[in-house]
Amino acid sequence: MISAVTLPRALRVGGGSVAELGTLIGSMGYRRPLLVTDAFMVQSGAAENLIASLSACGLEPCLFSETVPDPTTDSLWVGVRLAQDHNADCVIGFGGGSPMDSAKAIALLVAQGGEMRDYKAPKINSGPALPIFAVPTTAGTGSEATQFTIITDSKTDEKMLCIGSAFLPVAAIVDFELTLSMPARLTADTGIDALTHAIEAYVSRKANNFSDLLALKAINSIAGNLERAYVDGQDRSAREAMMYASTQAGMAFSNSSVALVHGMARPLGAHFHVAHGMSIAMLLPVVTEFSVGSAIPRYAECARALMCASDSDPDRLAADKLVERLRNLATDLAVPTPRSYGINEQEWKKLTPLMAQQAIDSGSPGNNPVVPEVTEVAALFDQVYA
Incomplete structure (x- = not known):
């Protein structure tokens, strides 16, 4: 039996590896990332630290921190517009499952337009999409290595499974030190x-x-x-x-x-x-x-x-x-x-x-x-x- 296997192109694994994110993005030719995260990561200072690290590598990051738990179709549009206005050439998902899912959806919508319900299973989404860099801060979703995102339809409350290589991060940072503060x-x-x-x-x-x-x-x-x-x-x-x-x-x-x-x-x-x-x-x-x-x-x-x-x-x-x-x-x-x-x-x-x-x-x-x-x-x- 032949199995089709899809994985991120690059992984950086180990304590402190988040410091290599800017270098990794630059090595792949990208310069204007949209950092997608949540209010907690801003309040904790983690988002600011990451923005500073990216800037020190010569990148021009833009911050979107308005993701919500169990992201909805309505919650995505500010991020989509921000990515468009910034002329973002890649997206970073930084946080738990909600920022990851939001980043993946934003990356697709910026490139293809439409509504997320247009992309729900059984449709297979192979692209195009902005490249996604994943930096998980929880040990659970595995979203940094998957070709899935979950978005709730604001009109129907349906949690939509969206599938395809368009949602697979091109690279991921797997830094366990980011999980030490998890309750x-x-x-x-x-x-x-x-x-x-x-x-x-x-x-x-x-x-x-x-x-x-x-x-x-x-x-x-x-x-x-x-x-x-x-x-x-x-x-x-x-x-x-x-x-x-x-x-x-x-x-x-x-x-x-x-x-x-x-x-x-x-x-x-x-x-x-x-x-x-x-x-x-x-x-x-x-x-x-x-x-x-x-x-x-x-x-x-x-x-x-x-x-x-x-x-x-x-x-x-x-x-x-x-x-x-x-x-x-x-x-x-x-x-x-x-x-x-x-x-x-x-x-x-x-x-x-x-x-x-x-x-x-x-x-x-x-x-x-x-x-x-x-x-x-x-x-x-x-x-x-x-």
């Missing part, structure tokens, strides 16, 4: 998101030998380090391992796919304004239990990589141990349920049919080991709330 809740949720990327990439119907190696390595790295980083955010070795695992998991699912957990997480997050990582964390144990029987050997290998099952365990036992481990992990990392998070039960039930249909329509559940009917997705939403 415990964000560490937990983004870490579970990275774990889910790796598991879903491995059990996906689109899995291949290349993505398999990256997925299992990411799972194994997360196994020994997620709880350590959650308990002690200054644990440098745990932070470094989680950062690399996030990038590996991003490469894995970008060259395989995500599946049912992500398909369900998008409408959950859109309708109830739950952060993406937390939405994933709420869903992972229940959806894995639903899916495990259709890919027992694959889930068993995930369990062994996660070090909750041994090589001597039969596959069925190992797969069951994975489900148990994911439940315990949610407890250990204080993952809320929709109920404890404060989501109204009647509103949840009212929106469940729509969320189930939107999950199916996203296409991701079609990659799941067992492809669910819309009624089964609705039942899973009910189970997650209960």
Whole structure:
């Protein structure tokens, strides 16, 4: 079988590597980057420091810091106009998943125009787009190595999955020191998101030998380090391992796919304004239990990589141990349920049919080991709330 593999052209990996961003951009022939980030990165001084570093390399950066959590179609236009007015020749995504998704969308809209809904899956977007440089500050999305972006339609509240090489960064900076200030809740949720990327990439119907190696390595790295980083955010070795695992998991699912957990997480997050990582964390144990029987050997290998099952365990036992481990992990990392998070039960039930249909329509559940009917997705939403 021939697998089409897409990766960034360049990576700079290691503590302090963010200092090399300006040199990297200049070496590729670009001079006028639009730096896309959020208010927190401005308030912390990180954005100002990066602007100064870029300027010191002879670049002429422009700052757009008005990204919002779970970016919407409406939130993009100021950035698009700013990029046009600046005559930007590249875009930098600096921050967590929201600045990354915004940067990718802006890069495409500047080059092609139109509305983001014109580019949602199943459309494959191969370009053109402004070149994207990715600098993640959280260990979870893996967006620095993926050909995806997620944008919420402001008119319909649909979280739109947009796919294609137009969204793949040309280069990424993977600097774990940027994650040292992450709070415990964000560490937990983004870490579970990275774990889910790796598991879903491995059990996906689109899995291949290349993505398999990256997925299992990411799972194994997360196994020994997620709880350590959650308990002690200054644990440098745990932070470094989680950062690399996030990038590996991003490469894995970008060259395989995500599946049912992500398909369900998008409408959950859109309708109830739950952060993406937390939405994933709420869903992972229940959806894995639903899916495990259709890919027992694959889930068993995930369990062994996660070090909750041994090589001597039969596959069925190992797969069951994975489900148990994911439940315990949610407890250990204080993952809320929709109920404890404060989501109204009647509103949840009212929106469940729509969320189930939107999950199916996203296409991701079609990659799941067992492809669910819309009624089964609705039942899973009910189970997650209960």
